[in-house]
Amino acid sequence: PLVTLTGDPTLTDVAVSVKGMGLVADADWGIVFRCSGIGDFYSWQFVNGYLRMISYVGGSRTEPLGISITYAEELNAWQEFTVIVKGNVIYAFFNGEIQGVVVDDALTEGQVGLFGWVNGGTDLSNVAGGIAFDDFVVSKVGGAPVGVEQWSLY
DSSP: OEEEEESOTTOOSEEEEEEEEEOSTTOEEEEEEEEEETTEEEEEEEETTEEEEEEEETTEEESOSSOEEEOOOOBTSOEEEEEEEETTEEEEEETTEEEEEEEOOSOOOOEEEEEEEOOTTOOOTTSSOSEEEEEEEEEETTSOBOOOOOOEEO
16 A cells, blocks of 8 residues: 655645546555544545545554445546545545545544555556546635645655
8 A cells, every 4th residue: 555645744624636547457546634644544535346435543444434335446537536524524525426424533633645555466567557646636624725745655
């Protein structure tokens, strides 16, 4: 797995969106938010034939965290993940349509970023990688866009 992060580590109420595209079968990808470390974050992502909200708290994974929707993998097509987080309420959107709402108090602030996973042994010789991302936008809820700063990789 790969988690890339940017932004203020004290972000709380944010809207995050990104367009993503799976380039190889069985890649998982999506948004990371309220991340304070590799063992503490939420993700809204495509994973193993589902759209799922997942949490990592103290290194323990909860999957799904309230949202699990069967979704057939669609390669080489842009798809958009969006989350709006206000207080302990998380609104999850996929391709512009709301998919569910989660109420969770475990993580209250943190950086935002992207999640990706490509299985070991996957042939990437014909593509630049297993996943492509574009149009990453972060805004404070009710505020202006947040600047994308230097990225950290985990």
